[in-house]
Amino acid sequence: MAASGSVPGSVPAPAGGASAGPQAPQTPPVPPRPLDPIDRSIMRLLQADGRASIRSVAEQVHVSRANAYARINRLIDDGVIRGFTARVNHERAGQGASAYITLKIVQNSWRTVREKLRELPGAAHIALVSGDFDVLLLVHTPDNRTLRELVLTRLQSIPEVLSTRTLLVFEETDLLAPGPNGGPTVSEE
Numbered sequence: 001m002a003a004s005g006s007v008p009g010s011v012p013a014p015a016g017g018a019s020a021g022p023q024a025p026q027t028p029p030v031p032p033r034p035l036d037p038i039d040r041s042i043m044r045l046l047q048a049d050g051r052a053s054i055r056s057v058a059e060q061v062h063v064s065r066a067n068a069y070a071r072i073n074r075l076i077d078d079g080v081i082r083g084f085t086a087r088v089n090h091e092r093a094g095q096g097a098s099a100y101i102t103l104k105i106v107q108n109s110w111r112t113v114r115e116k117l118r119e120l121p122g123a124a125h126i127a128l129v130s131g132d133f134d135v136l137l138l139v140h141t142p143d144n145r146t147l148r149e150l151v152l153t154r155l156q157s158i159p160e161v162l163s164t165r166t167l168l169v170f171e172e173t174d175l176l177a178p179g180p181n182g183g184p185t186v187s188e189e
Helices: 035-047 054-061 065-077 108-117 144-155
Strands: 095-104 123-128 133-142 162-170
Touching: 035 054, 035 065, 054 065, 095 108, 095 144, 108 123, 108 133, 133 144, 144 162
Parallel strands: none
Antiparallel strands: 095 133, 095 162, 123 133
8 A cells, every 4th residue: 555646636736827718716625524533543554554454454443445445545535645655764764963943934935935945955844834933844964064054055045034043853753653562553532
């Protein structure tokens, strides 16, 4: 069950600018379907092990394989599950320095800044947030020297970035880690 890529049924947002023809009427977004305890258990299992087989998922949530298969496909089709990925131990992967970096940016420059941040080596997560700063960026780099270069040269050279603050990560705890017996921890709701 190792799939990756875009969400089935999703449509890319149109690029900015004028279109050649009249605008089609906008349809209201479909409200999300409510998730039941079995859906939530399936999501937790797949977050802990995206390679889990349909049979294994079905057994652990006590439904038939056909039911598990249909539920997983519905979660994917509804955009609840956006894809499957590997959780990486960044230190063992040669990225021993991690940091959260806060950025204050020029008003209304989020889309431009987001695209520039996506190009940064080691960028793992980007969020537009409220509060004393505008953007929260998580980066993983091989060492502190590379991290320093990324902040002082790459980030601070982006014209829309007004200021940065770097918070070094000393230790991380993966809340989606497998349970004590090697398997995912799943509670019945």
